[in-house]
Amino acid sequence: SIQRRHQKIIEESPSVVMTDELRKRMGEAAIKIVKAAGYRNAGTVEFLYNNGEFYFMEVNARLQVEHPVTEFVTGEDLVAWQIAIAAGEELPKKQAEIHFRGHAIECRIYAEDPANQYLPSSGKILVLEEPQSPGVRVDSGIRQGSDVSVYYDPILSKVTTYSDTRERAIQKMLSALNHYILLGVRTPIELLKDVLRHPEFKSGNLTTHFLNDHLPGWKPASPDKKELARALFAASQAAAASQAKSNGGVPVMQTPWQTLGSWEIAKESLS
Template identity: 50%
Template structure:
């Protein structure tokens, strides 16, 4: 087993990796920016080192500084988590060249799947269904117009070098092509340093269904079933679940086999995900994420397999002991991403100090968080604060459990998207499993007030302030006195100095 690991990330995923390291007896090393000096991942790790100022470019994206810390801390492996440097082939290569173990796929694999046009070419060659379109970057607007006419509008322009909605434009008519292509290229260049753009047929109302993969260094690759990730905003997932309410065992086997072929085509190792679009009984390759996914916990809960631990085990040379036929989903899991955003105001980011945090507990409830009471939420990083995940015997049970857990969740000091998730759990189409990536377009009331109309931002702020004051007053009235409070004498054992032991 790898003896020590540097976690090149922050927030909830850094906490998740550090916990996996501790359970496996691996020494964990955290890195942090000046803004994250007292963050949970820093306090949880065995060691922690400062990278630099708050901006990511001066801290979490500093490859040279991360490698310098790795040498100073004398670690064996480096885990990138997700985001930041996780899918940068140059980082994986630099880690290996510096003599460390990169906990993830090879640099060559990351590069192959990071270029979307090359990935489409590889998938087509491997017999994986792809969305109709071209497999090379567009030369100019004339080529784009000709291809769009051939496929039929609407079409989708996408950046070759990245995802997340950057460099993406929907084109509904020929006279929009040139303007959309220029805009997509500019955005792609700014986001990824590469202005290459390709075109594919625009699917009207697909579902976003992805397959979790796990590969080792011995040529074994298995899939761990699917996740339904159709509820999205601007291509960012909000709610995920496993299994999908529309995937039969036969469809799961077909999608899983296609995902395994995709992984074999690039000699995949570690945990990874193949994303598909599913519409009218057909599925199409979307992209491959060569890292651990934000939503990995739902797969862990229905399979009983700790994906982060297996990333560490695979990097240590262990072979996967599971057979494909043994992987059967048990029960149902749902994840809600808890972000510091206010859905009622267009997901406006919220900042501030977390004054009070009450996390839901109870049977089948899991909280993967990167925050604590007193934590300062700023604008330097992604607004994801934590993930609330539940597991239950059936989907209906899981929805009810998530609703209960959301009701118990209290975060004071910053606005969160909790209310949005709570509305989704009660919405009829969601409860029936009738969701596509157009869910929010078709259900604008999920982003509105209780009466179905958007709330006035000023009124909303006043209501939130009043609610906060009332809740604080309620808590003061019911919160038990702290040990040592002036109006409450200490018991004998509380007042005794030194350690207390049973029997003394």
């Protein structure tokens, strides 16, 4: 995983270091741990991995935020399993019946400013458009118009992508984040894209110190003035056309944006 302040922002399955032998050893250790604790339900046993060895960290007696990556690569509904277990039913499958296919990546969307020490960002969500395409899943607790407070966990949503290879899952995530529009509060979407594009991430050289090692003091790229001007011009023209259609041809008072014609931003002439 990629972490900030010891909290994950990007997770994936399978891990780039995972082998069948390592998965077997970790699974056996996890079962011993929860049996010793007398726990029987959905949960997550977390380990730290370093130089071929893994070390127990903690047990979370619940589904983790990143459970969609497991659901994607196994094709199983872990929430349904949890409800069934709580009702006293047996697990629907044995371990040998679980098969892993493809690769899944999850990005967490927080209300925070990664360019300012990840301070929480509060406000009203003015515009929200979530990505929708095959192999893309968005788990969200927000809607357009929602008020975001600093008094609660800053996570707004999580985006998970799935494909047959890690490389394609990364590209699908980049496309999904490019189509994720959230205005009103700051989010780490641009930081997430920079991580996904980073050569060390693509090659699988990951540590929990990735951000400090490769993107220290990260700041978002400044918007290109020409592109910004073109976007503003296109938006004004689209708004004018939309208003004309919505009025059914009835004359309406024109706004300056509709009647301005050629105009300049940062000394770039557009017409």
